[in-house]
Each structure stands twice: as structure tokens, then as C-alpha cells.
Amino acid sequence: MKVIEITDVYKIYNSSEIKVNAVNGVSLDFEEAEFAAIVGPSGSGKTTLLNLLGGLDLPTSGKILIDGTDLSLLKSSQLIDFRMRNIGFVFQAYNLIPVLTARENIEFIMNLQKMSKASREERSFELLKAVGLDDRAGSRPSKLSGGQQQRIAVARALASKPRFVLADEPTANLDSKSASTLLEIMEKLNHEEKITFIFSTHDPRVVKMAHRIITLEDGKVVSDVRTE
Amino acid sequence: MIPEIAWKNVWRNKSRSLIVITAVTIGVFAGVFTIAVMNSSVVQRIDAAVNEELSHIQVNNKEFRSSSDIKSLIPAYDKVVAEMMKAPGMQDLTGRIIIRGIASTAGRSTGVEINGINAAKEKQIFTLHEKLIPGTGDFLDTETKYNKAFIGEKLARELNIIRYSITEESLKKLKDEKLPGEISTKLIALKGERFTSDKKFSRAVEAVLLPGEYRKYIYLIKEAAWSYRPGSKIILSFIDINNNQTEAAFRVSGIFRTNNDMFEAMSVFVPEEELRQLTGIPENSYHRVIGRLKDNSLSEAASAYLKKELPGYEVMQWKEIQPDLAMLADMMQQIYGIFMGIILAALSFGIVNTMLMSVLERTREIGMLSAIGMNRNRIFSMIMLESVFLSLTGGLSGMLVSGIVIAATSKNGINLVQYSEGLEAFGYSAYLFPTIDAPFFIMTTILIVFTGILSSVYPARKALKLNPIEALRKE
Ligand SMILES: Nc1ncnc2c1ncn2[C@@H]1O[C@H](COP(=O)(O)OP(=O)(O)OP(=O)(O)O)[C@@H](O)[C@H]1O
Ligand SMILES: [Mg+2]
Numbered sequence: 001m002k003v004i005e006i007t008d009v010y011k012i013y014n015s016s017e018i019k020v021n022a023v024n025g026v027s028l029d030f031e032e033a034e035f036a037a038i039v040g041p042s043g044s045g046k047t048t049l050l051n052l053l054g055g056l057d058l059p060t061s062g063k064i065l066i067d068g069t070d071l072s073l074l075k076s077s078q079l080i081d082f083r084m085r086n087i088g089f090v091f092q093a094y095n096l097i098p099v100l101t102a103r104e105n106i107e108f109i110m111n112l113q114k115m116s117k118a119s120r121e122e123r124s125f126e127l128l129k130a131v132g133l134d135d136r137a138g139s140r141p142s143k144l145s146g147g148q149q150q151r152i153a154v155a156r157a158l159a160s161k162p163r164f165v166l167a168d169e170p171t172a173n174l175d176s177k178s179a180s181t182l183l184e185i186m187e188k189l190n191h192e193e194k195i196t197f198i199f200s201t202h203d204p205r206v207v208k209m210a211h212r213i214i215t216l217e218d219g220k221v222v223s224d225v226r227t228e
Numbered sequence: 229m230i231p232e233i234a235w236k237n238v239w240r241n242k243s244r245s246l247i248v249i250t251a252v253t254i255g256v257f258a259g260v261f262t263i264a265v266m267n268s269s270v271v272q273r274i275d276a277a278v279n280e281e282l283s284h285i286q287v288n289n290k291e292f293r294s295s296s297d298i299k300s301l302i303p304a305y306d307k308v309v310a311e312m313m314k315a316p317g318m319q320d321l322t323g324r325i326i327i328r329g330i331a332s333t334a335g336r337s338t339g340v341e342i343n344g345i346n347a348a349k350e351k352q353i354f355t356l357h358e359k360l361i362p363g364t365g366d367f368l369d370t371e372t373k374y375n376k377a378f379i380g381e382k383l384a385r386e387l388n389i390i391r392y393s394i395t396e397e398s399l400k401k402l403k404d405e406k407l408p409g410e411i412s413t414k415l416i417a418l419k420g421e422r423f424t425s426d427k428k429f430s431r432a433v434e435a436v437l438l439p440g441e442y443r444k445y446i447y448l449i450k451e452a453a454w455s456y457r458p459g460s461k462i463i464l465s466f467i468d469i470n471n472n473q474t475e476a477a478f479r480v481s482g483i484f485r486t487n488n489d490m491f492e493a494m495s496v497f498v499p500e501e502e503l504r505q506l507t508g509i510p511e512n513s514y515h516r517v518i519g520r521l522k523d524n525s526l527s528e529a530a531s532a533y534l535k536k537e538l539p540g541y542e543v544m545q546w547k548e549i550q551p552d553l554a555m556l557a558d559m560m561q562q563i564y565g566i567f568m569g570i571i572l573a574a575l576s577f578g579i580v581n582t583m584l585m586s587v588l589e590r591t592r593e594i595g596m597l598s599a600i601g602m603n604r605n606r607i608f609s610m611i612m613l614e615s616v617f618l619s620l621t622g623g624l625s626g627m628l629v630s631g632i633v634i635a636a637t638s639k640n641g642i643n644l645v646q647y648s649e650g651l652e653a654f655g656y657s658a659y660l661f662p663t664i665d666a667p668f669f670i671m672t673t674i675l676i677v678f679t680g681i682l683s684s685v686y687p688a689r690k691a692l693k694l695n696p697i698e699a700l701r702k703e
Contacts, residue, residue: 056599056697084601094592099236109601111229
């Protein structure tokens with residue numbers, strides 16, 4: 001079953017003088033439980049593509065279907081709600097709410113979805129264990145290392161069991177050891193929870209762990225290989 | 229959960245929030261306390277006027293005030309009394325005979341208003357009897373074979389009934405009042421001399437003290453050197469009901485002290501019967517009937533009722549008798565308005581400025597929140613709540629501090645005795661008892677809450693305008 005289906009998507013930035021085709025006619029499908037990396041040189045359109053997939057931005061033209069829903073047909077308030085229910089996000093930095101503890105951050109979206117306290121706690125505990133930080137549940141983000149913060153961000157992204165998780169260079173600010181720990185955790189969760197992960201990266205060691213590698217150049221897909 | 233996050237966000241930048249909250253607290257306190265102090269003098273002035281001089285309602289013969297003719301008596305006194313008792317909130321009333329005259333002692337004379345009163349009844353309506361200076365006698369209470377008069381301190385001074393002298397006794401009094409020893413030593417030079425007027429005594433003291441000492445202690449020294457011989461005699465002269473010039477000796481039965489020099493200098497109170505005998509005004513005839521209501525707030529209704537029911541008379545409530553007092557009260561209202569306006573505007577600017585700073589600092593975080601599912605309403609309410617918490621914490625603590633300080637100072641008052649002579653000349657007390665009425669206090673609190681909410685709108689809207697992707701892209 002296809003989780004994401006995009007057809008002939010363009011994103012053109014028309015800022016003042018220059019016209020930039022940040023995403024230039026991309027068609028892609030993602031299945032359930034995929035573990036895909038998007039790679040390519042700087043400026044090739046990775047972030048732009050992820051933003052389109054996540055409904056943070058709308059394409060200039062083309063169709064984006066998530067579980068059969070056309071994102072361009074949603075009103076902005078519906079879109080936010082849709083994002084909250086179906087898509088998990090992990091950014092390079094500033095993922096967590098500084099005034100909340102690790103556990104509260106993980107429970108934040110479940111809280112917005114008005115899940116019961118019991119199920120929230122059960123789920124956050126399970127995820128804290130999965131990312132290996134159950135002993136840091138009560139710490140605020142500022143008391144955690146960059147790698148630990150990103151692991152909490154992954155747990156937060158997964159908390160309400162979204163259809164897929166988008167991560168734009170989640171390891172960019174991490175040393176190689178933390179980066180591989182994070183990737184291992186992501187891979188394990190991808191396997192256990194059957195949730196699709198799509199992440200962009202520059203790091204060759206991270207790329208190696210992906211099951212599918214999509215290469216962008218100048219906004220176009222130049223290769224798309226499955227490594228399993 | 230949003231309120232919880234908002235509250236925590238307020239305390240993220242502790243020092244900044246504390247500075248804003250402290251500033252708001254100080255601003256609100258300064259404003260409210262200043263108003264309470266200003267209000268104090270006005271409330272005291274009005275209370276004193278109503279309780280000592282005017283009462284709530286007066287009914288006169290229509291001609292009386294313009295002609296001040298002794299013959300302008302109230303016809304059908306009983307009917308007027310019966311009608312007045314029916315007025316809403318009427319508690320008690322009394323009649324007065326009021327004639328113009330001259331008060332004199334050897335070598336001194338001054339124009340006065342002679343009030344023939346029923347002393348027992350007056351005590352029910354006015355508090356003037358409580359203003360008797362201790363040791364000067366009583367409020368026309370003791371039966372004597374002489375005519376009696378109750379007069380103000382100012383008049384007593386003008387008639388030279390009050391003397392000043394530095395005696396062993398007054399020096400001892402000054403020592404108890406903690407007058408520095410070296411000043412007492414200087415005053416010994418004046419010992420044994422009797423000064424017949426305020427002015428002469430002041431000049432003598434001024435001559436022996438340094439200017440600074442004089443300004444600081446003259447009030448204290450005058451109080452201690454003050455002396456009066458009970459039963460001093462004054463002559464009152466006036467025209468009687470048959471147009472004959474009449475003159476009679478009165479013994480001063482007591483001296484009162486109020487905060488209104490004009491009233492003190494002008495008013496002489498004598499028993500009604502004595503004045504009737506001297507003027508020939510018949511029994512049951514008065515120039516004025518004075519009514520006291522259960523509450524000042526009923527004045528409007530009672531006067532409206534009586535104006536309708538007693539068309540042939542002049543019905544006046546205290547505000548009409550002394551329109552300057554009513555104007556004063558109105559002016560105070562306007563000053564409060566301006567004052568609070570300025571304070572609330574400052575509060576609002578402080579909050580808006582701080583919150584804008586805080587929102588702009590958190591651009592990325594707010595972008596992230598909206599990416600992961602905080603909708604516009606939630607972001608708006610989060611920022612709004614932060615502003616509201618900030619202004620409420622400051623505003624309410626300001627109100628709390630004001631409440632406490634006002635409660636503390638209103639009990640013992642703020643002493644302005646040093647400047648008291650200037651103030652009393654205008655009818656203001658030398659002690660300020662900061663007061664604020666409950667409606668004003670509640671209204672101000674509501675306005676602060678409202679201003680807090682209003683000031684939160686702009687920063688919250690600003691937060692909504694942030695574009696999440698732009699925000700997240702920013703490095
Ligand atoms: N808001 C914008 N306005 C104009 N041009 C933009 C905007 N956002 C991105 N671009 C342009 O679109 C192109 C793709 O940018 P994008 O950020 O998607 O690349 P990227 O592959 O993520 O690069 P990096 O690896 O450096 O993160 C770039 O040429 C960039 O300059
Ligand atoms: Mg990028």
C-alpha cells in the first residue's frame with residue numbers, strides 16, 4: 001500500500017530576479033515501512049522536497065497524495081491537523097520545547113490530540129526505552145546532549161503513530177557516534193513500528209544504512225535505488 | 229497544557245520577566261497610592277463638611293439666603309418637618325435660627341453667623357461637638373446663669389481669647405513631644421510673657437529661633453504655649469425681629485477646632501432659647517431645617533423628593549450648598565482617569581515590548597510548534613496567555629502592594645503637620661488617611677486585566693505571521 005504518492009511536482013521560487021526550480025518535476029512513491037534517504041549536493045532541493053511531502057509548503061504544480069488525500073485540497077487549519085495526525089517531523093535542531101521535560105515533549109502531540117493520560121504515559125515510556133533514554137525522562141532539553149535531544153525528537157515524532165516520519169538532516173549537528181546511534185534507533189523503530197522514515201543527509205555512513213537511496217540534482221531525481 | 233507551557237515560558241527569561249513584573253508592580257502601586265492619597269484629602273474634606281458643617285439636606289425659607297433677613301423664617305414649620313421625615317433615607321432633623329451679627333471683645337470685633345441651636349438634637353446630626361478642644365469646656369451642655377456660646381478656635385484667636393505663653397508647664401509638654409533641648413533653652417527667653425495674639429507670639433518665637441527650626445517646630449510650640457481661660461466673655465450684637473440693634477454678653481462654653489478656618493472664624497453656636505429671648509423670634513420658628521440621611525448616596529433622591537413636595541421652599545443638598553465640593557469630587561474623578569490612563573498605557577507598552585522580544589527570539593521554536601501540529605489558535609492563545617500572565621502578575625502584585633500600604637497608612641495616617649497651617653486654611657486636614665473605595669479598587673483591577681489582555685493581542689498576532697518553513701530554514 002502506498003503511503004505517499006507524488007506526481008510531476010514542481011516548486012519554483014520566483015524571488016526578484018532569478019527563478020529557481022527547487023523541485024523540478026519529481027514523481028515518487030513511498031510504501032509502508034520504507035527507510036529511505038534523500039541525498040544530493042547542497043541546493044539540490046532536498047529540504048524543499050521534504051517540506052512538500054510534509055505539507056509545510058505547497059507545490060507550484062503537481063499532485064501530492066498522502067494516503068490518498070490531496071494536500072492541496074486542505075484548508076490551512078485542516079492541513080495543520082492533518083500533519084499532526086499523520087506526519088512526524090525531526091528537524092536539524094530546535095526540535096524540542098525547552099520548558100518541557102523529555103517525557104513531556106514526547107507526550108506533547110498526544111496531548112494536543114487529547115489522548116488519555118494513561119495511554120500517553122504508556123507510549124512515552126515505551127518510546128523513552130526504545131531510544132535508550134528512560135533514565136532522562138524528567139530532564140529538560142538543555143540538560144541533554146545534541147544526540148540525546150535528537151533521539152527524544154525521534155521519539156516525539158513517533159509518539160502518535162504517524163503514517164511516516166520526515167527528518168531533514170537529523171544528524172547534521174551530531175558527531176559520528178551519536179549519528180550512528182540515532183540511525184540505529186530510527187532503523188529499529190522503522191522495523192518495529194512499521195512506520196516509513198524519509199530522511200535527507202550528507203553523511204555517507206548514514207546513507208549506507210538506508211534501504212532506499214534517492215539522489216536529487218538540481219531539483220530532479222537522478223537515481224532511485226533500493227539496497228535490500 | 230497550553231496555559232502550563234505559557235506560564236513556564238514566562239519564567240524562561242527570569243530576569244527579564246522579573247524586571248517587567250517589578251516595573252508593572254511599581255507603576256501600579258505608585259498610581260493607585262497617589263490616587264489614594266489625593267482621594268484622602270478630598271474624602272476627608274467632604275466628610276468633614278457634611279458631618280460638621282452642612283449635613284445632607286437643608287431646607288430654607290426661599291428668601292433667607294439672599295436676604296439674610298431675620299424675618300425670613302420658615303412658615304408652617306411643622307408641615308416642613310413632616311414632609312422631610314417622609315424623604316427617602318431621612319434619619320433625623322433639626323431646626324436652626326441663623327442671624328448675622330458681630331462678635332467682639334475689648335478692642336476686637338469681627339462679623340459672624342450666629343446659630344441658635346438645640347444642642348441635644350445637633351449632637352444627633354453633626355459631629356461638631358466631638359471637635360471640642362479638650363480642656364476648653366463643653367458643647368453648651370452645662371446649665372449656667374449666663375448666655376453661652378460655642379465658638380471656633382480661629383474666631384477665638386481673632387477675638388484674642390486665646391493667649392500664648394511659655395510656662396513651666398508648656399516647656400514640660402514640649403519635652404514630652406521630643407522637642408530638642410537646645411530649642412527649649414532658646415524659648416526660656418520668652419518665659420513669663422503673655423502674648424495676646426497668634427501673630428505676636430509667632431514673631432517672638434521667630435526672633436529667638438533659626439529659620440529652619442522655626443519652620444519645623446512652630447506648630448508644636450504654639451500647641452504647647454496655647455492657653456485659654458474658660459468662660460471668657462464675648463459680646464454678640466445683631467438686629468432683632470423688631471429692627472432694634474441688640475447686644476448681649478456670652479460666655480464661651482467651649483472652643484472647637486476643625487480643618488476649615490473659614491467655618492471656624494465665622495460660626496458661633498448658642499442655645500436656641502437664649503437667641504429667641506434676645507431676638508424675639510417666636511417658638512417653633514426657624515430659618516433653616518437640616519436633615520441627616522442614612523447615607524450620603526441618598527442625598528440626590530431625598531433632595532429631588534423634597535424639591536417636589538416643598539415647592540415654596542429652598543431645598544438644597546450639600547453639593548448645592550457648596551458646589552466647590554461637588555466640583556472637587558468630579559475633578560478627582562477626572563484626575564483618576566488621566567492617571568490610570570497613563571499608568572495603563574505604560575503597562576501596555578512594557579508588556580507589548582517584552583512579548584515582541586520574546587516572540588522574535590523564539591521564531592524557530594514557534595515554527596517548529598506549528599510544523600508539528602500547534603494550530604493558529606493554540607499558538608495565539610499560548611502567546612496571549614504569556615502576556616496576560618506577565619501583566620497579571622505585575623498588575624495584581626501592584627494592587628496587592630497598594631492594598632496593603634493603603635490599609636497600613638489609612639489606619640494611622642500620614643502626618644503632614646509641618647505644612648498643616650497652609651492646608652487647614654483651605655479646609656484640608658494635616659493628616660492624610662489614604663483611602664480608596666472598593667469600586668475604584670475593583671475597577672482598576674479589572675482595567676489592568678483588560679489592558680493585559682489587550683496588550684497581548686499584538687505580540688500574539690505577530691507570532692501567527694511567522695512562516696514555519698521560513699522560520700525553520702533560518703540558520
Ligand atoms: N524561500 C526560498 N526562496 C527562494 N529560493 C529558495 C527558497 N528556499 C530554497 N530556495 C532555493 O531552492 C533550492 C533548493 O534549496 P533546498 O534548501 O531545498 O536545498 P537542499 O538540498 O536542502 O540544500 P542543503 O543540502 O544545503 O540543505 C536552492 O537553490 C535554494 O537557494
Ligand atoms: Mg536542506
